[in-house]
Amino acid sequence: MSLSVEHLPADVLGLSALARAVLSGRPAPPATPGLPVPGTLAELKRPADRFEADERAALAATLEAALVPY
Amino acid sequence: MVLAGQQPGFLGGPLYNLWKALHVIRLAREASAAWGVPVVPAFWNHADDHDVAEVHHAWVQNRHLDLQKVALGELDSGRRPLGTIVFEEERHRLPAIRELLAELLGGGERAEAALERFMPRAGETFASSFSRLFLDLFGSSGLLMIEPDSLRPSLSRALARIVGVGPRPLLEEGAALLLAAGHTPAIDPAQAALVFRLVQGRRQALRFAEEGFRYDDEPGSRTPAELAAEIVQEPADWSAGALLRPIVQDLALPVAAYVGGWGELAYHAELPLLRRAAGAPVTPFVPRLAATLVEPTVGGSLATLGLTVGDALAAHGVPEPEGGREPSPLSSHLRAQARRAREGLAGLEDEVAALDPGLVNQVRRTARDMEKLVERLAQKVERVHANAKGHGRRHVRRVENALVPRGEPQERVRGALEIVARHGTEWLSVLLEEIEPFPLEHLVVTFPPDPEPGESPR
Numbered sequence: 001m002s003l004s005v006e007h008l009p010a011d012v013l014g015l016s017a018l019a020r021a022v023l024s025g026r027p028a029p030p031a032t033p034g035l036p037v038p039g040t041l042a043e044l045k046r047p048a049d050r051f052e053a054d055e056r057a058a059l060a061a062t063l064e065a066a067l068v069p070y
Numbered sequence: 071m072v073l074a075g076q077q078p079g080f081l082g083g084p085l086y087n088l089w090k091a092l093h094v095i096r097l098a099r100e101a102s103a104a105w106g107v108p109v110v111p112a113f114w115n116h117a118d119d120h121d122v123a124e125v126h127h128a129w130v131q132n133r134h135l136d137l138q139k140v141a142l143g144e145l146d147s148g149r150r151p152l153g154t155i156v157f158e159e160e161r162h163r164l165p166a167i168r169e170l171l172a173e174l175l176g177g178g179e180r181a182e183a184a185l186e187r188f189m190p191r192a193g194e195t196f197a198s199s200f201s202r203l204f205l206d207l208f209g210s211s212g213l214l215m216i217e218p219d220s221l222r223p224s225l226s227r228a229l230a231r232i233v234g235v236g237p238r239p240l241l242e243e244g245a246a247l248l249l250a251a252g253h254t255p256a257i258d259p260a261q262a263a264l265v266f267r268l269v270q271g272r273r274q275a276l277r278f279a280e281e282g283f284r285y286d287d288e289p290g291s292r293t294p295a296e297l298a299a300e301i302v303q304e305p306a307d308w309s310a311g312a313l314l315r316p317i318v319q320d321l322a323l324p325v326a327a328y329v330g331g332w333g334e335l336a337y338h339a340e341l342p343l344l345r346r347a348a349g350a351p352v353t354p355f356v357p358r359l360a361a362t363l364v365e366p367t368v369g370g371s372l373a374t375l376g377l378t379v380g381d382a383l384a385a386h387g388v389p390e391p392e393g394g395r396e397p398s399p400l401s402s403h404l405r406a407q408a409r410r411a412r413e414g415l416a417g418l419e420d421e422v423a424a425l426d427p428g429l430v431n432q433v434r435r436t437a438r439d440m441e442k443l444v445e446r447l448a449q450k451v452e453r454v455h456a457n458a459k460g461h462g463r464r465h466v467r468r469v470e471n472a473l474v475p476r477g478e479p480q481e482r483v484r485g486a487l488e489i490v491a492r493h494g495t496e497w498l499s500v501l502l503e504e505i506e507p508f509p510l511e512h513l514v515v516t517f518p519p520d521p522e523p524g525e526s527p528r
Binding site: 001002003004005006007008009010012013014015016017018019021022023027030031032033034035036037038039040041044045046047048049050051056059062063065066067069070 | 100101104105107198201202205209214215216217220221247248251252253323324325326327332335336338339341342343345346351352353354355356357360379380383384386474479493494496497500501504507508509510511512513514515516517518
């Protein structure tokens, strides 16, 4: 199957003032102090590992177990 | 992980749920390749939510090209979490709904297969039906569905930690900073339902009070430390309201980025100070993919009307012909009545506030809802009026109901069932390859023309 994809401006359906301010201010919009909004992969930094290996393993096991019924 | 989320909806809810799923899959894939570590795309199936009225129905186009509301039977809000509402064949009219949908979809093998996927089944809940569908559609692309019940102990620990820091001044300052930047905070911390306790299966809201937090109907209150202790003692009973949920998620899960809509960004923007105080990471926000689907019949109607998709989206419908349509006097009367009723309610706000300030928002919401309902009725009156007068109305109806149904973006109203019933699911994989991890534009996705009779679909 092939799809035809056309790109229209983000505001074609209208955008709030906040959305406009964020889009024009990425990655650190002054409109949202303290909330980063990356616009490229380079601007999305790999986060620090906050979980120890055993914590990650326990979390993964919990999330996997929850999928078992499906 | 890269996370998006939404409350579970009947038949998978609006199309933007699918866009969120596709977007996190794409972004996780790109981030994983860049960082050289596995990054899991995850969807928070917000089964704690209790707004049944928002999710118990879907809009499907009927053979007259009108949108028809198809709703599960015998459901009232009751403040029960969506994850605890178990579907029953007869009570929720599942066989009748399936029959109606089969008729609306026009039959055929693909429609049957789509119904099998999308229809909730007896014994499922809103949440499990939604998880099953999304895992069916996106599980092979690695999407993880997360229901809050599976993580309740750690979520409640996170919630207790946030509550314990005394969030009121931090949220109020966060809202004030946003206001100082020229933007109205999406959620007023002073009025918001911040924490919910499950009491006999129903969610009871706690909001800020003088001393800390209080239930809506409670004379006294509890300090942040007292509430935190209560949460720790009975972790199974508690959940966060919309404003605190992002921080709870980020404390309990290793979230590298959150993909969400502009409405979500508006309240995430209130949280940085509370995040810092609670020791939560600063999670980047990525505005989600926005897209409109165009099927061949809609493309044909657009061509007949001499319009492009962009024209119809920009005008939020089919633009008025020169000289305008002959207006319906009745719709003007309806709007005037609604305006008067809204003004009447606004005039009572002081009186209501004197009784209970917490009720003022309900007065405003009631006025907004009432005006919205009347507006819909007025639009319906206009449609009926125009149908009786005009020509080419079928094309107008088809375009408007497909691209800007009920005056809203398609992705907010229409669902995926009809699309999957007509085109299968392969288009989702094709679209996944087309989208950008950081979309800057609104995508218009057009399906190929229907195959000629005798030609097999690819």
